[in-house]
Amino acid sequence: MITEEKKEVIKATIPVLEAHGTEITSTFYQNMFKAHPELLNIFNQTNQKIGDQPKALAMTVLAAAKHIDNLDAIVPHVVGIAHKHRALEIRPEHYPIVGKHLLEGIQEVLGDQATPEIIDAWGDYYNQIAQVFIDVEQDMYQAAAWDGFKPFIVRKKEVMTPDIVRFTVDSDDVDKIFTAGQYITVKVNPSGYPYEALRHYSICSNDAEDGITFAVKREVVDDNKGVVSNYLHDGIEEGDALFLSAPAGDFKVEEDHDKLLFIAGGVGATPVMAMAEEAVSKGKDVKFVYSTFNEDHLPFKDQFEKLQAAGADIQVKYSDTEGYLNSSDFAGSDDREIYLCGSMRFMTPMIAELNGMGIDDSRIHFEPFGPKMSMQKV
Structure with a gap:
């Protein structure tokens, strides 16, 4: 010491x-x-x-x-x-x-x-x-559910939007055990890249009957093209193998939280989709507010429809015609625990909107797509 x-x-x-x-x-x-x-x-x-x-x-x-x-x-x-x-x-x-x-x-x-x-x-x-x-x-x-990186076969590759693809991968050699909200880590060797590359991707469905499902957004930030996301979009097809490490992460719905508000933007819906599916299956009161650019950029349409049919309150806001999410979209949520996910650029104003409504940080549970400590208050 x-x-x-x-x-x-x-x-x-x-x-x-x-x-x-x-x-x-x-x-x-x-x-x-x-x-x-x-x-x-x-x-x-x-x-x-x-x-x-x-x-x-x-x-x-x-x-x-x-x-x-x-x-x-x-x-x-x-x-x-x-x-x-x-x-x-x-x-x-x-x-x-x-x-x-x-x-x-x-x-x-x-x-x-x-x-x-x-x-x-x-x-x-x-x-x-x-x-x-x-x-x-x-x-x-x-x-951990398994040691190291294990090979999984891509069973499905589904193009959901111009920049988001959903993969379902499966293996007979490991137990596909995870908690809704967790992520897997993919290891690839892109051609022309001098090193192996590892990236985390959130599991986007609580249903693992056909395998583990995760979604990948093609990342382009200014002149920086995401090595792994672009490789997965362009270089991986059904039948190919991907190496995954076991599910990880502590973003999950607490058992004693029964009234929930999920907020997500863009591909930030990935962990929240699985969490909402789990919550609905347990009979919890679920409201899900989602923001995307327009209908062409709306992923997970099939999953949203199933959630709505199961009783969840689903609200989708298109930023190109309706503007960005704000406190009015979260009205009536004073008694809900809030689970929030999205890009770093999305998260900061959302938390500010919630704080402005008088919602304490203790009720806001979030997972940014990026290093979380870069937006923590210390």
């Missing part, structure tokens, strides 16, 4: 982390990838380029510093990150590599301000936090 004296040193670095955290973590990633290019296959390079991943790590480090006297406060963040680590096959031997380059990043950015005392304190604290992650992840590895 870190000493009280070193705790005080860590606390004293909080203003520096608030000012330079993202610069430190950006430097860390650049240096680590230069020294260990084999790790490029683990990290989403699009999130690196647009800055979401460095920001998320900076917020994690800042949260750890602010809550050094009560690490229990960051356990929910640890669990969420650990799920992703387990899905990506992050192992204990990776942590010393991260620690080395993180400390070097602090030294490089802060220069003389990074005294030996500060580096020593952060070194000890990093090791303590790393062990917390290792312990949590070990339990997750033991509980």
